[in-house]
Amino acid sequence: MNIESLARQKRTDIVALIIGRGNNTLKDKNILPVHGKPLLQWGALAAKRSKFIGRYYISSDCDKILSAGLAVDFKAIQRPDELASPTSQSSDVVKHATQIIESEGDLAIMVVIHANVGTITTEMIDSCIELLLSNSRLSSVVPSHTKDEYHPLRGKKINELGELVPFVDGVTKVSANRQDLEKCLFFDHSFWVLDKVNGIESPDGQYPWPVMGNHILPYITEGCFDVHDLEDLKTTEDWILDHGILDNYRSEGLI
Numbered sequence: 166m167n168i169e170s171l172a173r174q175k176r177t178d179i180v181a182l183i184i185g186r187g188n189n190t191l192k193d194k195n196i197l198p199v200h201g202k203p204l205l206q207w208g209a210l211a212a213k214r215s216k217f218i219g220r221y222y223i224s225s226d227c228d229k230i231l232s233a234g235l236a237v238d239f240k241a242i243q244r245p246d247e248l249a250s251p252t253s254q255s256s257d258v259v260k261h262a263t264q265i266i267e268s269e270g271d272l273a274i275m276v277v278i279h280a281n282v283g284t285i286t287t288e289m290i291d292s293c294i295e296l297l298l299s300n301s302r303l304s305s306v307v308p309s310h311t312k313d314e315y316h317p318l319r320g321k322k323i324n325e326l327g328e329l330v331p332f333v334d335g336v337t338k339v340s341a342n343r344q345d346l347e348k349c350l351f352f353d354h355s356f357w358v359l360d361k362v363n364g365i366e367s368p369d370g371q372y373p374w375p376v377m378g379n380h381i382l383p384y385i386t387e388g389c390f391d392v393h394d395l396e397d398l399k400t401t402e403d404w405i406l407d408h409g410i411l412d413n414y415r416s417e418g419l420i
Contacts, residue, residue, distance in 0.1 A: 175219035178273040179294065180266055181212035182242075183234055184258050185280025186249060187227025194392050195225075195280035196233045199401055200411055202420060203233040204392060207283035207405065208356065210237060210419055214287040217294045218276060220269075224262045230280060242266075256376040263365055274298075275359045277376075281392045282355040283401040286408065293358040293384050304363035304370070304378020308353040310388040313343035315351070355389040 183205055185195040196203040205223075212218050223234030224242040226249030231241040242262050247253070259277055266272055274297060276290060293306040318339045320332035331339075340346060357377060359365050364378035371379055390400045405411050414420045 175215070176217055176273070177219035178271040179217045179276070180220045180222065180272055180274070181209075181215070181218045181239070181276045181278060182259065182262050182266070183209060183223040183239060183278045183280050184255060184262075185223075185225050185227075185230050186251075186253070187225060187230055188249065188251065189281075191392070191394055193229065195227075195230050197392070197398055199283050199398060200405060200420075203236075204283050204398070204401070205230065205233055205280040206237050207401075207410075208278040208280070208285045209234065209239055210414060211285045211287045211290055212276060212278060213237065213419075214417075215276075215290050215294070217274075217291060220266070222262060222266060223280075224258055225280070254373075256370075256374050259359070259365060259376045263361070272361050275361065275365060277357045277359060279354055279356065279391060282353075282389055283392070284389045284404045285355050286410065289384070289386070290356065290358070293356075296382055296384065297358050297360060300382070302363075302380055303382050304360050304367060304380040305376075306358045306382045306384050307377060308355055308386045308389065309350040309383035310353060310386050311348065312351050312388070313346060313349070316343070316346050316349050318346060318349075350383050350385075353386055353389040354391055355386075 185205060195205045199207060221239040222242055223231060223239040224244055225231050226244045235241055242265050248258050248261055296306045297303050317333055318336055321329040322332045324330045359376055365376045367378040370377055390397055392398055
């Protein structure tokens with residue numbers, strides 16, 4: 166597959182989908198201001214600048230979130246009540262949106278963007294799309310990072326006596342040196358790039374996010390800052406400044 170030829174024009178079968186609930190511990194976190202714009206719009210603008218993505222959607226139960234998406238030309242998908250609770254599964258949200266998106270045109274790749282993350286660049290999105298396009302075996306490409314201090318072999322659980330024991334059964338000896346441990350990756354949860362057939366429609370994708378399928382390629386990052394409190398908003402603002410995004414978007418007339 167010739168990536169250069171594909172990149173010459175946006176493709177309507179490569180779609181961005183922002184997902185975000187309105188019922189959060191930090192009230193209205195997905196639309197709190199970051200450099201004067203709703204948080205979710207930073208991920209949205211990164212997607213709008215993509216050389217691949219040709220259609221844009223936002224899924225939520227909250228009218229304020231949907232309106233913030235509409236303001237940057239993301240078409241609203243109203244979630245049903247069963248997908249709007251704190252226990253709703255994001256994979257179910259993606260599958261619900263997929264049905265609507267496919268009713269309006271072909272779908273090959275979906276870029277799922279989490280509404281509470283502003284630390285996303287267009288270059289990250291396009292690099293992940295290129296990786297997925299270059300390998301038909303892949304089901305998804307997902308930004309991922311290491312966090313050795315939270316390595317699963319170091320994790321503990323509480324037993325019936327109230328005492329700590331290894332979380333992973335059968336583990337008897339683990340080095341105290343992080344560099345000795347097998348590499349362990351964690352998803353950023355900033356965005357996912359999903360193949361429709363191998364990923365979203367996979368009958369046995371890896372849990373807890375089965376829409377990623379079983380052939381998941383990591384895109385290595387230093388992690389992201391998903392917003393859960395007001396301090397995270399400040400961290401996001403600093404990241405946007407440090408990476409020159411604010412100046413770039415201003416020079417392009419996007420903000």
